[in-house]
Amino acid sequence: MADKQGVRWRVLVVGATGTLGRAVAAELGARHEIISAGRTSGDLRLDLSDAASICDALAQVGKLDAVVSAAGHVEFAPLADFQPAGIGESRHTLGLTSKLLGQINLALAARDQLRDGGSITLTTGITFEHPIAGGSSASMVNGALEGFVRSAAIELPRGLRINAVSPNVLVEASPAIRAIFPGFEPVPAARAALAFTRSVEGRQTGQVYRVF
Numbered sequence: 001m002a003d004k005q006g007v008r009w010r011v012l013v014v015g016a017t018g019t020l021g022r023a024v025a026a027e028l029g030a031r032h033e034i035i036s037a038g039r040t041s042g043d044l045r046l047d048l049s050d051a052a053s054i055c056d057a058l059a060q061v062g063k064l065d066a067v068v069s070a071a072g073h074v075e076f077a078p079l080a081d082f083q084p085a086g087i088g089e090s091r092h093t094l095g096l097t098s099k100l101l102g103q104i105n106l107a108l109a110a111r112d113q114l115r116d117g118g119s120i121t122l123t124t125g126i127t128f129e130h131p132i133a134g135g136s137s138a139s140m141v142n143g144a145l146e147g148f149v150r151s152a153a154i155e156l157p158r159g160l161r162i163n164a165v166s167p168n169v170l171v172e173a174s175p176a177i178r179a180i181f182p183g184f185e186p187v188p189a190a191r192a193a194l195a196f197t198r199s200v201e202g203r204q205t206g207q208v209y210r211v212f
């Protein structure tokens with residue numbers, strides 16, 4: 001891992017067929033072997049909301065140099081729609097099991113599968129720092145992920161690193177998604193993908209790369 005000159009790393013990209021993930025896979029795929037993963041797409045089937053499926057997929061894939069997540073679902077809905085409820089009983093908790101716990105479980109499974117010095121890169125989003133109407137659940141999930149990344153970085157063994165990328169809404173996002181970010185300047189997915197390269201090929205850990 002110390003010398004990447006001419007060496008194609010094995011990089012798992014969860015969500016490689018998505019709006020963000022396609023750009024990430026293309027950017028990293030220029031220099032590395034990409035193993036794509038998703039619930040219904042990719043080289044490997046893995047559901048972030050199912051811890052066992054994450055562990056099974058990582059056990060199958062063999063040694064990796066980097067694990068990247070460009071996946072995870074969050075619900076955008078008015079706060080008024082949310083009622084006190086346990087996990088799984090209300091829409092505002094869906095992001096907890098998918099985007100938050102799913103990516104954390106992926107990071108924990110990756111810890112045991114990565115080569116020494118390998119990296120983990122998760123995806124958060126701009127709503128943590130720049131709230132939007134209907135974005136409270138997304139803000140909660142993104143903030144929690146960023147806290148996890150900063151803290152896990154100081155405990156990971158074997159020189160492993162962990163970072164997050166927090167993109168603005170993407171140029172390629174659907175009109176429906178862009179409409180809930182009024183006045184935000186969308187960024188191209190290819191620009192957001194560069195932040196994943198900073199995480200995978202750089203040396204920093206515990207960072208949140210903001211692509212605003």
Ligand SMILES: NC(=O)c1ccc[n+]([C@@H]2O[C@H](COP(=O)([O-])OP(=O)(O)OC[C@H]3O[C@@H](n4cnc5c(N)ncnc54)[C@H](OP(=O)(O)O)[C@@H]3O)[C@@H](O)[C@H]2O)c1
Pocket residue numbers: 014015016017018019020021037038039040041042046047048049070071072073074098099102123124125126166167168169170171173177
């Ligand atoms: N789009 C934006 O403007 C934007 C901006 C900032 C942050 N983000 C964040 O970026 C991430 C990806 O967003 P996106 O817009 O690219 O999503 P997307 O276009 O809907 O693509 C999602 C990708 O993830 C996979 N996926 C979905 N659920 C999964 C699960 N439970 N387990 C494993 N894989 C799963 C999908 O493949 P399968 O269907 O085969 O599972 C697909 O490859 C999300 O966390 C989102 O919050 C997006």
